[in-house]
Amino acid sequence: MTDSPVAIAPGVHWIGALDPQLRIFDVILKTANGTTYNAYCVRGETGVAIIDTVKAEFADTFFEHLEQVARYDEITAIVLNHLEPDHTGALPELMRRAPNARLYISVKAQTMLKGLLKSEDLEYTPVNTGDTVDLGGRTLTFLNTPFLHWPDTQCTYLNEEAMLFSGDVFGCHFCDSRLFNDRVGDFRFSFEYYYQHIMRPFREHVRAGLDLIEPLELSLIAPAHGPILRDAPRSYVQRYRQLAAPLLHNEAADRAKTLLIFYISSYGNTARMALAVRDGAEEVEGVRASLYDLQGGEVAPFVDLIEEADCIVFGSPTINGDAVKPIWDLLSSLAVVNIKDKLGAAFGSYGWTGEAVAMVEDRLRGLKLRVPVRGVKAKLIPNEAELAQCWMLGHQLAEHLTGRNARRVIDMSELLNV
Numbered sequence: 001m002t003d004s005p006v007a008i009a010p011g012v013h014w015i016g017a018l019d020p021q022l023r024i025f026d027v028i029l030k031t032a033n034g035t036t037y038n039a040y041c042v043r044g045e046t047g048v049a050i051i052d053t054v055k056a057e058f059a060d061t062f063f064e065h066l067e068q069v070a071r072y073d074e075i076t077a078i079v080l081n082h083l084e085p086d087h088t089g090a091l092p093e094l095m096r097r098a099p100n101a102r103l104y105i106s107v108k109a110q111t112m113l114k115g116l117l118k119s120e121d122l123e124y125t126p127v128n129t130g131d132t133v134d135l136g137g138r139t140l141t142f143l144n145t146p147f148l149h150w151p152d153t154q155c156t157y158l159n160e161e162a163m164l165f166s167g168d169v170f171g172c173h174f175c176d177s178r179l180f181n182d183r184v185g186d187f188r189f190s191f192e193y194y195y196q197h198i199m200r201p202f203r204e205h206v207r208a209g210l211d212l213i214e215p216l217e218l219s220l221i222a223p224a225h226g227p228i229l230r231d232a233p234r235s236y237v238q239r240y241r242q243l244a245a246p247l248l249h250n251e252a253a254d255r256a257k258t259l260l261i262f263y264i265s266s267y268g269n270t271a272r273m274a275l276a277v278r279d280g281a282e283e284v285e286g287v288r289a290s291l292y293d294l295q296g297g298e299v300a301p302f303v304d305l306i307e308e309a310d311c312i313v314f315g316s317p318t319i320n321g322d323a324v325k326p327i328w329d330l331l332s333s334l335a336v337v338n339i340k341d342k343l344g345a346a347f348g349s350y351g352w353t354g355e356a357v358a359m360v361e362d363r364l365r366g367l368k369l370r371v372p373v374r375g376v377k378a379k380l381i382p383n384e385a386e387l388a389q390c391w392m393l394g395h396q397l398a399e400h401l402t403g404r405n406a407r408r409v410i411d412m413s414e415l416l417n418v
């Protein structure tokens, strides 16, 4: 375990902390190799910058490392690329110890900083893309990269060394005291896992961030977690570009909205309803309706499809007062993609009470989907009227997708008859 700062370049040091025993990060992320909380010290002729800090439990290690490369009264700048607690745990104490330091954060980080330090009376400088800090012969330039993966996130570029301090971007949870990517064990699985779970839901923002990063000369990328990427740093940028690209070529994307129907059916009743939903949807020009039986599919490729879809519809029987497990499995796998504001709906056959439809609708709303059309449930074998309702469900969803849904004028007499 490294117990000393590590030189990255003359006057540039890693001063972070290793956490090799960690196995679960932020409650949900597995990490077989622990993680690191990377912080950096950059020395110029007239000033010293500290870039990010560490999780609170590791503050002592951070200060021990810092004190070996700089005095507190030399520190002129504290840069926070991201305000999550794993990078700001030592901030309050650092601010107390380094009274000459100016704090630099992104514009969107301001409210978070006030919440973090529980104070409205704070001195700091909000920065945006292109703003700089002069350290004397060394210049830090900020890149505003929001939602990678929080609203506040930014990257900081050291111009003269062509080094990018990237925050969580290009990071991973992988602890190896050898620290540099050409010396540590194979961490590629962790890099991919981190992207899939942290960055993937924000892939439009990833693309926007890459637009800023790709034109830069890059000698090294210094992320906030995991190995420092000094060997072939651009390959990691290229990998992000690949990962953020649409996963599948969608031949209909330019001319049609995408409506996906996922169903599962014990006796063919919910399947018949699914067909009717599809038939109703595809009557609307400009909509491509697709039907999938969850019994014959794996979750991961369906998640890929859902990521790029405009509307998702779930058909589930009700068994023991609940929707069936394959439906919940798919719904619970959607945290890794951005599905907010897509359209959603539900339908299904039931034997006794038929709770599944409302339960799935509630879940869709909880995931921030819009559920504009009430779902359809049918007792056992759907009759013609219920199949017609399913057809109408698909049709109305398709009309919502294409903007054809006419505003319904409600007659007051309808309300009085309710």
Ligand code: FEO
Residues within 6 Å of the ligand: 082, 084, 086, 087, 149, 150, 168, 224, 225
């Ligand atoms: Fe490593 Fe988003 O904090």
